[in-house]
Amino acid sequence: MNSVDPQGIAVVAEGLLRGTREEGVTVFRGVPFARPPVGELRFRAPQPVEPWTGVRDATRPGHASHQLNYANQREVSRIVGEIDPGVPGVIAGPLSVFQAYRHNDADEDCLYLDIWVPDAARLKDLPVYLYFHGGANIVSSGSFERERAATLAREAELIVVRPNYRLGAHGWVHFGLLDVGLPEAVNLGVQDQFTALTWVHENIAAFGGDPDNLTVGGESAGATAVSHLLTNPAAHRYFRRAILQSFSPYNPWGTQQPEEAAFVAHKYLELLGVQDPTELHDISANRLLAAQSVLGRYFPADAHVAWRPQGAVVDGAWVPTLPALHLAENRIEKADLEVVIGFAKDEWQFFRGHTATVRDGTATDVQSVLSQVFGANKAEQLYQRYRGQYPDHKPGLLLSDIMSFEYFKLPSLAIAQNLSAQQIPVRVFQFSYDLPGLNGQFRATHTGDMPFLWRNHSERGLAAWPFFEGVSGEELRRHHETIARASNEMGELYAAVIRTGQPGAAWPAFDPSTWNVLWFGEQVEVRPGLLHAEWDSYRQLGFDNPRSLEEALLAKVREARTPDTGN
Numbered sequence: 001m002n003s004v005d006p007q008g009i010a011v012v013a014e015g016l017l018r019g020t021r022e023e024g025v026t027v028f029r030g031v032p033f034a035r036p037p038v039g040e041l042r043f044r045a046p047q048p049v050e051p052w053t054g055v056r057d058a059t060r061p062g063h064a065s066h067q068l069n070y071a072n073q074r075e076v077s078r079i080v081g082e083i084d085p086g087v088p089g090v091i092a093g094p095l096s097v098f099q100a101y102r103h104n105d106a107d108e109d110c111l112y113l114d115i116w117v118p119d120a121a122r123l124k125d126l127p128v129y130l131y132f133h134g135g136a137n138i139v140s141s142g143s144f145e146r147e148r149a150a151t152l153a154r155e156a157e158l159i160v161v162r163p164n165y166r167l168g169a170h171g172w173v174h175f176g177l178l179d180v181g182l183p184e185a186v187n188l189g190v191q192d193q194f195t196a197l198t199w200v201h202e203n204i205a206a207f208g209g210d211p212d213n214l215t216v217g218g219e220s221a222g223a224t225a226v227s228h229l230l231t232n233p234a235a236h237r238y239f240r241r242a243i244l245q246s247f248s249p250y251n252p253w254g255t256q257q258p259e260e261a262a263f264v265a266h267k268y269l270e271l272l273g274v275q276d277p278t279e280l281h282d283i284s285a286n287r288l289l290a291a292q293s294v295l296g297r298y299f300p301a302d303a304h305v306a307w308r309p310q311g312a313v314v315d316g317a318w319v320p321t322l323p324a325l326h327l328a329e330n331r332i333e334k335a336d337l338e339v340v341i342g343f344a345k346d347e348w349q350f351f352r353g354h355t356a357t358v359r360d361g362t363a364t365d366v367q368s369v370l371s372q373v374f375g376a377n378k379a380e381q382l383y384q385r386y387r388g389q390y391p392d393h394k395p396g397l398l399l400s401d402i403m404s405f406e407y408f409k410l411p412s413l414a415i416a417q418n419l420s421a422q423q424i425p426v427r428v429f430q431f432s433y434d435l436p437g438l439n440g441q442f443r444a445t446h447t448g449d450m451p452f453l454w455r456n457h458s459e460r461g462l463a464a465w466p467f468f469e470g471v472s473g474e475e476l477r478r479h480h481e482t483i484a485r486a487s488n489e490m491g492e493l494y495a496a497v498i499r500t501g502q503p504g505a506a507w508p509a510f511d512p513s514t515w516n517v518l519w520f521g522e523q524v525e526v527r528p529g530l531l532h533a534e535w536d537s538y539r540q541l542g543f544d545n546p547r548s549l550e551e552a553l554l555a556k557v558r559e560a561r562t563p564d565t566g567n
Contacts, residue, residue, distance in 0.1 A: 003122045003208035012203040015052040019117070020059040023150035028115040028207070029143065030062035033199035034192065036109035037166060042281055043175065043185040046111060046195045062112025064103035064141035065167040066285045068293075071104050079290035083271045089297030092136075092252060092351045094438070096466040097447070100146070101139045108170060108285060113163035113196055114143050116153035121208025127499045128209040130161045130200050130239070132193060134220030134246070134447065137172045137253045137310045138292060146464060151455040156495035159209040163196035165189050165225075169268060169280075169288040172253075172310045177262040178269075181277035187318040193225045194235060194318065201238040215498045217243030217340075220446065221253040227323035228255070228312060236334045241501055243340040245453075246347060246446055247415075248407045249324035249546055250306040250553050252296060257322075260557060261313035267295060301355045302365075304372035305560065306553035324546040328414040337424050338501040340494075341412045341510075342449070342520075344431040348403040350446035359441075361396040369399060373552045378541045385537040405534045411546040413535060420511045425501065428510045430530065432521035433486065435467040436479060442467055444521065452487040452520075453494060482522050489524045 004010050008019040008026050019028040034046035041047060068076055091098070120126060133140045133147065142162030149160035165171060171189030175182040201211045216239045218226045223244040229235040230242055248254060256264070269275070271291040272283060280288075295309040312319050320326075352358045357365050363383065370379035386398050393401060412428070419426040431449040435442060442448070448467055451457045459480045462468045468476060496503040508516045508526060517530040538544050543552070 002206045004117055009055065010206045012206050013051075014049045016055040017058040018055050019115075023148075024154045025119070025150050026117045027150065028058040028117070029060055030112045031058055031115060032062070032111060033113055033163060033196050034111040037111060037170070037188075038108045042108065042170070043182045043188065045184045045188065046192050061105070061114060061141075061143035062164065063105055063107035063110050064143065065106060065110040065164055066108050066170065066289070067103060067106050067139050067167050068098075068289055069102045069104045069106055071106075072286050072289070076286050076289045076293065079287055080293050083290055084294050085271075087294055087297045088300045089303075090301045090355065092296065094350070094354050094442070094466065096438075096469065097350070098139060100464070100466050101135060101144065103139075103141055103144075108166075110141075110164045110166065111192060111195075112142070113161055113200070114149075115207060116149040116160045117207045118153045118157050118159070120157040121159060124208075125205075125210035125213070126157060126159050126208055128159045128161065128200065128204050128211070128214040129498050130163070130197060130214060130216050132165070132216070132218035132222035132225040133162060134218065134222045135167070136251070137189060137221045138168050138296075146456060146461070147450055147454050148456065149454060152453075152491070152495070155455060156491070156498070158495060158498055159204065159207055161200050161204070163193070163200075165192035165196070168292050168310065170285075172312065173265055173268055174261045174313045174315075175265050175268075175277045175280065177258060177313070178265055178277055182280065186315050187312050190225070190228050190312050190318045193228070194232075197229065197235060197238050212240065213499075214239045215241040215243060217245070219245040219450070220248075223247035224253055224255065224311070224323070227327065228319055230332065230334075231320060231323040231326045232318060233333065240336065241338045241340075241497065243342075243497070244412070245342040245449070246344060246408060247324075247341070247412055248347075249322070249411050249550065250308070250407050251351070252308055253311045254306065254308040255312045255314065255319060255322055255324075256308045257554065258313055258315070260308065260554070263561065264295060264309045267291075271295075299560065301352065302357050302369045303556070303560065304369050304553070305556040306550065307557055322550065324411045324415070325550065328411065328418050328546045330418075331422060332419065332424060338497070339419055339424060339426040340429070340497055341416055341426060342429040342431060343408045343412050344404070344444050344446050344448055346400060346404055346443035347408045347446045348400040349442040352403070353400065353442050353445070358396040358400050361399060363395045366395045366399040370402065372556060374541060374543070382537055382541060386534075389533055405531070406538070406549065409531060410535070410538055410544070410549070413531065414545050416510045417512055420509070425509045427497065427503065427507055427518070428516070429490075429507075429518035429520045432519050433483070434521075436471050436475060437466060437468040438470060449520070452483060452490060455487055455491055457483045457487050486520070486522060486524055490520050493518075493524070
C-alpha cells in the first residue's frame with residue numbers, strides 16, 4: 001500500500017505532488033489528469049499529462065472550465081445583444097443560484113482534479129469516491145467551495161476526488177458531427193470524465209486509496225456523467241459502485257440524439273457567423289458563451305420538450321446508446337454492481353419556480369403545458385389525479401409536482417425497477433427537506449441536498465446557499481440543528497454504501513414489491529410505496545417508461561424547430 005507521507009507528498013505516475021492540510025485532512029488541489037486543452041488541443045480529445053520534475057505544488061485549485069462569471073459577464077452580454085435573434089425562453093433557474101456557482105478563476109486550461117485524503121489512509125486502503133460535479137455542463141467545478149469534501153472525507157474515512165471537465169461548447173457541442181474540420185469534437189466532455197476516471201483508478205493507491213473499491217457519483221449533470229459510465233462497457237472495470245442524484249434524461253444537459261446534436265452545432269455556427277468549423281479554433285471563448293446563452297433560451301419557458309443543447313450525444317462509442325433507455329430496459333453486464341439513485345421532492349421548482357405559470361398559473365395554464373405532450377384529455381386526467389393527491393397545492397405547484405416526477409423521478413424509478421429485476425442492489429432516496437430561503441418558494445428543490453451530503457452545514461455554510469437567503473439568525477440556528485441531525489443520519493447511510501455497499505436495515509434495497517424509498521427530510525426513514533401513486537398516474541396514460549417520454553418529448557422538439565436550417 002502507498003500513502004501520503006507526513007510531509008504531504010504523494011508519488012503519482014507523472015511525478016511528485018505536495019498537498020496541504022485543510023480542515024483535518026490532506027488536500028491535493030489542481031492535480032492535472034490530462035494536458036491543457038488549449039491552442040492546437042482545443043476541440044481535441046484529452047491527451048496524457050506530461051511528466052514533471054521535482055515536486056509539483058498541489059496546494060491551490062486548478063482553473064475551473066471557462067464559464068460565465070463576473071469577469072466576463074458584461075462582455076458576454078454585449079455579444080448576446082448582437083447575435084440574439086429574439087429567442088423566447090428564460091434562464092432555467094433562479095439567478096441567485098447561478099451567481100452562487102460562479103467561478104472567477106475560469107479558463108480553457110481546466111483539466112484538473114482535487115483529492116481529499118483523511119489521515120486514516122496511512123493505516124489502510126480506503127474506499128474512494130469519485131464525484132462529478134453538477135452545473136448543467138455550463139457552470140461549477142470540482143473545486144466548488146460550497147461542495148468541498150473535507151468533512152465527508154474526514155468523518156466517513158473516504159478518499160474523495162472531484163474532477164473538472166470541459167464545459168459549454170468546449171466539451172458539449174459536437175462540431176465533429178458536421179463532417180468537416182473538427183473530427184474529434186464529439187463527446188469531449190464525456191472523454192474528459194472517462195480520462196479522469198482512468199487516472200484516478202491508476203493513481204489513487206499513491207494516496208492510500210483502494211482502486212478496487214471505487215464509487216463513481218454525481219448530481220444533476222454529474223449523474224448524467226455516471227449514466228454514461230454505466231452505459232459504456234469499457235468503463236466498467238474502473239469502478240465498483242455508482243450513485244446517481246437528480247438524474248434527468250430530458251433537461252438541457254441530457255444526452256441527445258445525433259440529429260439534434262448536429263442541429264445545435266449548426267445553430268452555433270449560424271449565430272457566430274462562422275462558415276468553416278475550423279474557424280472555431282480562433283474564436284473567443286466569450287463568443288461561444290454568448291451562443292450558449294441563446295441556445296439555452298431557445299424554447300419558451302412553458303415548452304414541454306426535451307431540448308438538450310448542452311448534453312452528450314449518442315455516438316456508438318463513448319455513448320453507445322441513450323443511457324436512460326439502456327439502464328431502464330437492458331441487462332447491465334457488470335458483475336457485483338451496486339447502485340444508489342436519489343432525487344429531490346421538488347426538482348422542478350429550481351428550473352421553473354420563478355416562471356409565471358408555476359408561480360401564479362391557473363388550471364387551464366397548467367393543462368395547456370401538459371397537453372403539448374399528452375393531448376387535452378390525458379392532460380386533464382393527469383392534472384386531476386395530481387390534484388387529488390395534493391389537494392392543498394395551487395395549480396402552478398401541481399405543474400411543478402408533475403414535471404418533477406416526469407423529468408426526474410419516473411426515469412429514475414424505471415431504472416431502479418430494471419436493476420432490481422436483475423438482482424442488482426439498488427437503493428432509492430428522495431431529498432424532502434423544505435428549504436426556508438427565498439420565502440420557501442423552492443421547497444425541497446434541485447441541488448438542495450448538497451450541504452447535507454457534503455456535511456458543510458455550519459450556520460455560516462448554510463447562509464452562503466441561496467436557498468437560505470433571507471432567513472433570520474434564530475431560524476437559521478433551528479434549521480442548522482435539524483439539518484445537522486438529518487445530515488449525520490443520512491450521511492452515515494450514504495458513506496456506508498460507498499465503503500461496502502451495505503448500509504444495513506435502515507436503508508433496504510428497492511424492489512417492485514416493497515417499493516422502498518428513503519425519505520430524506522427532517523426525518524430520515526423508509527417509506528414503502530412512496531411515489532407509487534404518481535407512477536400509476538403515468539402508467540395509466542401509457543407513459544411509465546423513459547422510452548415513451550423520450551419519443552413524445554423529442555417529437556415536440558422536432559415539430560418546433562425553426563425551418564430555416566433545412567432540417
